[in-house]
Amino acid sequence: MAVKEPLNDVLITGRQSYAAIDDSIGRLVLQPSVHKKPWWTLFLFGLMGTGMLVISIGWLLFQGIGIWGNNQPVAWAFDIVNFVWWIGIGHAGTLISAILLLLKQQWRNSINRFAEAMTIFAVMCAAMYPLLHTGRPWVAIYWLFPYPNILAMWPQFRSPLMWDVFAVSTYFTVSLLFWFMGLIPDFATLRDKAKNKYAKIALAIPALGWRGSNQHWHRYEQANLLLAGLSTPLVLSVHTIVSFDFAVSQVYGWNVTVFPPYFVAGAVFAGFAMVLNLAIPIRAWYNLKHLITMRHIDWMAKIMLATGLIVFYGYLLEVFFAWYGANPFEMKLLMDRFKGPYAWSYWALIFCNGIVPQLMWVPKLRQNLVVVWIVAFVVNVGMWLERFVIIPVSLTNNYLPSSNKMYYPTFWDFGMFFGTIGFFFFMMFLFVRFLPIINMFEVKDLWHRILEGTSKVEPSSEPTKAREEVAA
């Protein structure tokens, strides 16, 4: 893997044709031999993690949530930290697929599929936690979902926790529909490319008989644009509502008005970091450097930097309002964050999310893939710490000092956390193996625009040359 690659001016580099683009993406699905050691290693790692997750959940359901480190007053700990962390990671996918579509950012075409898949798997990991932290998820059904039951009970719709149920389940459903709809034309392409009879049948089923007719595309584009327009407020609402779980409560350190925007920015920050962490190795392993170019990496790094600055501004405001609000409890919590027993986590957070991302100001470092990857990884760690600082650390301080208590996670807390990480990788690498990881028809559309000269990024002489070759 080349560590440093020069910055390019085009979104698709090299001499291309529609068929070459199809081949470079489709071979991941149609030619199992392209999946070598890295794929198997990460897949098996993911499989082991999934095993860990199954064991952790099994033991949890058998024993109850007493196996976790949660206590009174720290009733919310790793379960909610991990929930918020995962759901935040998911947000980059929707941002790329919906908001950048509405803004006509054509560079999104080669990373949206990948990021949307990440969204879906991250939301799956996230959704496990609130269900499982009830201890008995099968009983949770009647106070989470409104259905007429013989107890004559209804959920409390005025509670942010109910808003959360609706927001997350809507988010998952809409992301899945959006993702699957984009996959239909690509399934059709792969169906037509497949040589193996069984592969052809397996791909023809989800292709739903897509013919690529103008009428299909016409309605597809309408629906796609509408879904993008619907997902945009949705993605902003989801993390806003997640932040309401805290901001609407009376726990100091949580009851902060800056939470909604700062949570949304943090979600995008973490999500782009995760996209970079996955995209940098995958583009190298599967020779996709001509589609996910250095220009993409550069822009993603810049978005990570920008949202990181917003998040850091949120940290500063938290400190400012704790002081300006003159609430002695809140001030004590702040001092506790700075100097208390969990001070290490606060300063590690400032280092990870406040200082390290500043490296992305330097253009040379944005072109150094190892640096970008490490920064993105540190940001992911930092975003986890942010939720740790907000959730359990705030709870260790109570209004009644006699009930203050430390929080120590147990083996099973970590077991389930690493279990979901494993599950995420397991799903992600199944996706890499069985589905086209880059949206083939959108990249071909982008290539056509580059040839036509209507792409937003000015074409260099390179594609013009290719155009002459195609014409010849």
Next chain:
Amino acid sequence: MSGYGHDDDKPYGLVAEFDSVEDLTHAAEAARKAGFKKMDAYSPFPIHGLSEAIGFRDVKVPFMVFCGGLFGALAGYSLQYYVHVFDYPLNVGGKPLNSIPAMVPITFESTILCSALTAFFGMLATNGLPKPYHPIFNTPRFERASQDRFFLAIEATDPNYDPVRTRQFLLELNPLNVEEVRG
């Protein structure tokens, strides 16, 4: 191609194969000007301006999504109103039973959910998908319609359709091939 249990002798139409987006758009425009109505273009990716060239306009999906969204908003709000005002009134901190601000988030989410479901299933339904068999798949090399070739089909049900003259017309549009498709 036979074996699908369809009447192979019935002509479906004439299908011209093109090499580029520009040729297809130009051909679609020419066919519209020549008075053809029952036709469709096939391409591997959506082509900007092709619907205008071919004279196709359809607003069913946006209209359905609007209705779906309206239904979602009403259903979401009514559910909460029914539960909190009629079926299970619960006084929380002396706040009104119909506390509108607290009911906004769920109303919003159910609006989005119903609109998105309508957009997805409405798109499939108006396009007649899933549809495993269609006569156009009998076109030679049609598997490239999803990869790198562009097709224009003039269907036999068009009043102006004539096997000989329509073929002549299509051959003038710079196609790679013109084939009669049955099925």
